[in-house]
Amino acid sequence: MSSKILLQTLNVTQRFGGLVANSDVSVSIRRGEILGLIGPNGAGKSTLFAAISGARVPTSGSIVFEGEDITRMPAAERCRLGIARTFQVPRSFDSMSVAENVMIGAFVRHANATRARAAALEVLDYVGLDGRADATAGQLTPPEKRRLEVARAIATEPKLLLLDEVLTGLTPSEARLGMDLVRKVRDRGITVVMVEHVMEIVMQLVDRAIVLNLGKLLAEGSPADIVRNEDVITAYLGDRHRAA
Amino acid sequence: MSDATLSSLKLSGDAFLAKRRRQLMVAAAVFAAVACLPLGIGDVYLQNVLILTLLYAAVSQSWNILGGYCGQISLGHALYFGIGAYAASVLFVNYDIVPWFGMVVGGVLSAALAVALGFMTFRLKGHYFAIATLVIAEIGLVLVHNWDFVGGALGIQWPFGADSIWTLQFARDKVPYFYFALGLLVVVWLVTYVIENSRWGFWWRAVKDDPEAAESLGVEVFRSKLAAAAVSAFFTAVGGGFYAAFVSYIDPESVMSFRFSLLFALPAVLGGIGTLWGAPLGAAILIPLTEITRSYLGGSGSGLDLIIYGALIMAVALAKPEGLLSLFTRKSGGKA
Numbered sequence: 001m002s003s004k005i006l007l008q009t010l011n012v013t014q015r016f017g018g019l020v021a022n023s024d025v026s027v028s029i030r031r032g033e034i035l036g037l038i039g040p041n042g043a044g045k046s047t048l049f050a051a052i053s054g055a056r057v058p059t060s061g062s063i064v065f066e067g068e069d070i071t072r073m074p075a076a077e078r079c080r081l082g083i084a085r086t087f088q089v090p091r092s093f094d095s096m097s098v099a100e101n102v103m104i105g106a107f108v109r110h111a112n113a114t115r116a117r118a119a120a121l122e123v124l125d126y127v128g129l130d131g132r133a134d135a136t137a138g139q140l141t142p143p144e145k146r147r148l149e150v151a152r153a154i155a156t157e158p159k160l161l162l163l164d165e166v167l168t169g170l171t172p173s174e175a176r177l178g179m180d181l182v183r184k185v186r187d188r189g190i191t192v193v194m195v196e197h198v199m200e201i202v203m204q205l206v207d208r209a210i211v212l213n214l215g216k217l218l219a220e221g222s223p224a225d226i227v228r229n230e231d232v233i234t235a236y237l238g239d240r241h242r243a244a
Numbered sequence: 245m246s247d248a249t250l251s252s253l254k255l256s257g258d259a260f261l262a263k264r265r266r267q268l269m270v271a272a273a274v275f276a277a278v279a280c281l282p283l284g285i286g287d288v289y290l291q292n293v294l295i296l297t298l299l300y301a302a303v304s305q306s307w308n309i310l311g312g313y314c315g316q317i318s319l320g321h322a323l324y325f326g327i328g329a330y331a332a333s334v335l336f337v338n339y340d341i342v343p344w345f346g347m348v349v350g351g352v353l354s355a356a357l358a359v360a361l362g363f364m365t366f367r368l369k370g371h372y373f374a375i376a377t378l379v380i381a382e383i384g385l386v387l388v389h390n391w392d393f394v395g396g397a398l399g400i401q402w403p404f405g406a407d408s409i410w411t412l413q414f415a416r417d418k419v420p421y422f423y424f425a426l427g428l429l430v431v432v433w434l435v436t437y438v439i440e441n442s443r444w445g446f447w448w449r450a451v452k453d454d455p456e457a458a459e460s461l462g463v464e465v466f467r468s469k470l471a472a473a474a475v476s477a478f479f480t481a482v483g484g485g486f487y488a489a490f491v492s493y494i495d496p497e498s499v500m501s502f503r504f505s506l507l508f509a510l511p512a513v514l515g516g517i518g519t520l521w522g523a524p525l526g527a528a529i530l531i532p533l534t535e536i537t538r539s540y541l542g543g544s545g546s547g548l549d550l551i552i553y554g555a556l557i558m559a560v561a562l563a564k565p566e567g568l569l570s571l572f573t574r575k576s577g578g579k580a
Contacts, residue, residue, distance in 0.1 A: 076460075076464055079460060079461060079462035085460050092454075093457070093458075095447060095452070100449075103446055104446055104450045104463065105448070105462070107446060108462035109461070112443075113442055153461070153463060156461055156462055233446075
């Protein structure tokens with residue numbers, strides 16, 4: 001195994017009763033890249049995301065992070081190892097201030113509250129929320145809440161950051177700011193995996209994309225290759241489009 | 245990062261430290277003022293009310309550690325209170341071991357039991373957890389009722405002896421009890437104050453707000469709950485041990501009935517859960533009210549004070565769900 005690979009899924013399969021949400025999915029995440037995990041609704045993106053982040057143990061197959069099998073490792077332990085995530089619907093701690101929210105993440109690396117606070121404030125500055133440090137998390141606007149999700153995750157000092165549709169539902173200008181932030185995060189040395197189903201946004205941002213369809217790996221490659229891939233076009237737009 | 249932002253961030257941290265210092269100074273002033281009360285109040289009945297108020301404030305503050313900060317609503321803290329009361333009583337009456345030590349033994353036993361029970365009950369969520377704690381406390385009550393070694397239904401009478409700080413027995417003067425209760429409240433308050441700004445305190449609040457998000461950020465959710473339960477049970481039991489020494493006679497109903505579980509939860513709920521001053525404020529309102537209704541409306545009519553609690557809680561839930569303390573903190577814009 002090359003050390004260029006940060007995380008691998010090996011034949012990951014997830015069944016829910018009769019439904020196969022992920023079928024034999026083997027993908028690799030390379031160190032330092034921004035990887036897009038895309039596919040139409042119901043493709044199995046969120047299921048794969050859950051398996052990687054530790055929210056759910058897959059029915060079969062394994063997840064390997066830096067050579068270590070983490071298939072059954074609880075999410076909190078993965079976080080300490082260097083895997084952080086955001087939630088599709090922001091799940092801030094609404095009784096706490098913005099800075100305190102980020103401190104929760106920072107406590108993974110700093111046992112002392114003063115140091116965790118300093119680290120949190122630095123991250124808030126980095127993501128552009130420094131002016132909101134003392135606001136209550138519940139007072140933030142939706143795009144600010146997304147930013148807070150990212151800030152909290154960065155505060156855990158991850159090697160791998162999993163973003164669950166952080167750009168979905170934003171206005172074009174908000175999405176552009178979001179994209180700038182994702183690039184900034186990568187420049188910090190953090191590998192980024194982003195689940196999105198809106199192709200237009202993702203393709204401008206990612207180095208590489210993995211396309212899932214009906215639970216299976218459909219295509220993998222550079223954005224330019226993916227948008228020309230016949231299977232991908234069919235999956236997104238249906239057979240009739242190709243015929244036309 | 246520019247120097248300007250750096251210094252503004254530092255300011256934010258400094259403002260936080262200043263706030264913490266202010267909280268300590270307010271606490272020192274409040275506790276000092278309370279400590280002066282016995283100078284002006286010679287009436288034994290009123291002293292009694294004050295002692296109970298301080299005791300319930302301390303125990304409710306302990307309840308608040310698990311229920312308020314960690315968000316695990318227990319309706320069975322009478323169990324830990326009872327264990328503290330019984331540990332202190334049995335050790336003193338049967339083995340001549342001073343209650344100071346008995347209280348700590350009760351505290352350690354309760355903390356251990358809280359962890360053991362937590363292994364089973366912390367998989368339950370919300371109401372289911374609350375119901376489980378209630379049922380377990382009732383089981384404890386029945387067990388003690390039928391356990392002859394600890395006096396069964398008859399209970400335990402502390403022997404009459406000379407007044408002594410060592411045995412915590414003061415037949416003539418209530419004031420030493422007052423200072424012990426105040427001391428206990430100060431200790432629990434300080435423990436809460438320190439924990440509030442520690443990793444455990446932050447973890448507890450994260451677990452309360454959103455356990456799944458907390459877990460994803462590296463918070464050990466299950467261990468956090470166990471730790472909160474242990475600390476909470478420990479101080480509840482110490483309060484129970486003190487109560488036994490104070491009333492000199494305990495039986496299962498008088499330290500372990502459901503009524504106590506309610507009386508530990510209600511002050512915190514009334515004053516504001518998960519805050520430093522909610523439980524003391526709630527106790528300062530509820531306990532005198534309870535005692536006064538009990539003495540003026542007849543001791544046997546124990547239903548009426550419960551009706552008043554119910555009405556109060558409903559009023560708080562409707563008008564100020566964050567508790568009465570929010571009336572004071574709203575102005576400054578910050579959280580207490």
